[in-house]
Amino acid sequence: MPEAARDDVELLRAAGLRVTAPRVAVLEVLAEAPHADADFVATAARARLGALSTQAVYDVLGALTRAGLLRRFEPAGSAARYERRTGDNHHHVVCRSCGAVDDVDCATGSAPCLSPSDTHGFDVDEAEVTWWGLCARCRPQRSQTAAAASACGIPVPHDSKEGH
Structure with missing residues (x-):
């Protein structure tokens, strides 16, 4: 058994959870693809295990989240995402164009980051903060499209998600 899988087995046991192949597979998927949604996790876990129902994946995600082994967050207009990085008071930045998500450490360091x-x-x-913008990959594409449209005298519509 690979070292990472042994670590996941110990993590499950330490959380008081039964060690099952679906739980280990979901942890492995999220170690490789942080910020994945349930559909991605299900597809990747099935590739590892063979048959695995969508409901089983949702059950595993719920159990691991309740146990504090996963964090669930839901960017506006997107499916819920899951990550293994828990308990450290970080936030997220989301690309409006491609949906890429990255972690952003809290500037104040202590929870909550904001005072209501x-x-x-x-x-x-806890305060959940999500920043929105264009990632480095999408920014040049957006600039080139806008520049070409502007050169032709075509008005460039704003992305419907901008400003929210």
Whole structure:
């Protein structure tokens, strides 16, 4: 058994979870593809295991999230994403064009990063921040398209997601 798989087995046991092939496969997939959605995880886990139902993948993602082994986040307008990086108060930046996601460490270091104007009686322990923009891969494509359209006198529409 590879070292990473042994580590995942120990991680599951330490969390008080039964070690199953689907749980190990999901952890392996997310180690290789952080910020993946459930469909991606299901496809990649099936490639490792063979038959695996979509419901089983959702059950595994839920169990691992509840156990604190995964973090679930949901960028506006996107499917929920999952990652293994947990408990360290980081945020995300999302590309409006291709949907790429990267981690952004919290500038203040301690949770929550923001202070609400009114907590309405809640004991706030986390703030989720998502920055939106164009990734380095998409930015040149967007600039070239806009420049070509502008040179031809064609108005360039704004991306419907911009400004949100």
